[in-house]
Amino acid sequence: PWNDPQAVPLIQYKNVTKRFGEFVAVDNLSLDIYEREFFALLGPSGCGKTTLMRMLAGFEDPTEGQILLAGQDLVGTPPYKRQTNMMFQSYALFPHMTVWDNIAFGLRQDRMEKGAVNARVEEMLKLVKLEKFGKRKPHQLSGGQRQRVALARSLAKRPKVLLLDEPLGALDKKLREETQFELMDIQMELGMTFLIVTHDQEEAMTVADRIAVMNQGRLVQVDQPAVIYEHPNSRYVADFVGDVNILDATVEAVEPGMITLRPLAAPERRFRIAQDCPAKPGDSVAIALRPEKMRVEFDAPADPNVNCLQGEIWDIGYLGDLSIYHVELPGGARVKAAKPNLTRMVERPITWDDKVYVYFSPDAGVVLTS
Ligand code: ATP
Numbered sequence: 600p601w602n603d604p605q606a607v608p609l610i611q612y613k614n615v616t617k618r619f620g621e622f623v624a625v626d627n628l629s630l631d632i633y634e635r636e637f638f639a640l641l642g643p644s645g646c647g648k649t650t651l652m653r654m655l656a657g658f659e660d661p662t663e664g665q666i667l668l669a670g671q672d673l674v675g676t677p678p679y680k681r682q683t684n685m686m687f688q689s690y691a692l693f694p695h696m697t698v699w700d701n702i703a704f705g706l707r708q709d710r711m712e713k714g715a716v717n718a719r720v721e722e723m724l725k726l727v728k729l730e731k732f733g734k735r736k737p738h739q740l741s742g743g744q745r746q747r748v749a750l751a752r753s754l755a756k757r758p759k760v761l762l763l764d765e766p767l768g769a770l771d772k773k774l775r776e777e778t779q780f781e782l783m784d785i786q787m788e789l790g791m792t793f794l795i796v797t798h799d800q801e802e803a804m805t806v807a808d809r810i811a812v813m814n815q816g817r818l819v820q821v822d823q824p825a826v827i828y829e830h831p832n833s834r835y836v837a838d839f840v841g842d843v844n845i846l847d848a849t850v851e852a853v854e855p856g857m858i859t860l861r862p863l864a865a866p867e868r869r870f871r872i873a874q875d876c877p878a879k880p881g882d883s884v885a886i887a888l889r890p891e892k893m894r895v896e897f898d899a900p901a902d903p904n905v906n907c908l909q910g911e912i913w914d915i916g917y918l919g920d921l922s923i924y925h926v927e928l929p930g931g932a933r934v935k936a937a938k939p940n941l942t943r944m945v946e947r948p949i950t951w952d953d954k955v956y957v958y959f960s961p962d963a964g965v966v967l968t969s
Contacts, residue, residue, distance in 0.1 A: 641810050686761065
């Protein structure tokens, strides 16, 4: 929907600023989010992502600007009258109530008729795969199950938008990854709009249709996960999302679709990067190179067009599925190249202090001008 010019956004932030005293937490920010999107706000601690979400929920008012939901200005509407619902990391379940009553709570408050409450609670328990757990109290559940009850409770009233503030932070890595896929399934099944706040880039990339990367109260890049990862628009995004080598370089020549650069870390070399770039010869830029797009080998590449560096293995990080080779260049700079461990390792083919070539094709790197 975000690339359909006819689509009407469900959520619109229009020139929203939030100040706490002198401090600007959100800085004249505009953002459209569409129906059925799973949208992630991603950024380091303090970048303003929670504040942005809390303003949509109604827990904070913007200092300036407008927030619209389905075309209606929300500012001034109290949280409980908004068609948004927030699920918190600290599963704020009522400890003395059963799972069933926890999920039914909001519906009863809304004076929903009893038969309809029962049907809705059953539907929600099924949705989060806890049909048999309705009679339990929260303390009789595992952390992951409690999390699912919290999710069921926040979905029971069928809000237009579910807000998830670091929802999986308390779960261990494996459970967190499983729950991410469950969240995606549930979002698809309900056809709802989910907005998640996270500082975990892998989580954002896994669950989201689109990601907004934030820095100091502003949006730096808003796009699909693969675009953010493959075509970061700045050093900040390249560095924040995924592992990366950032090499400073000087532009030597610019042709359509190709740019030639002199890397500062190896000034005798020239790199060619396949990219249309607004830079001019003499400009200082950076090249972002993902470790998994760099090869590390004993032999020089056969193709002379391939970009190449030479160095010595300085460290190896064995991660199981891949190994990260840290290569020190003659000038002292270091680059990282990842290599999948395709065979069961009986011996290390490349080891410490080996002299190696690191190379990458012109379409592996991204030139960054900011
Ligand atoms: P985190 O992941 O740590 O929660 P965040 O990106 O979500 O970070 P926010 O919680 O939105 O960041 O906070 C943005 C900035 O605004 C922070 O510097 C924070 O200290 C400040 N801030 C947030 N709420 C208040 C408040 N009520 N009063 C004063 N300053 C606040």
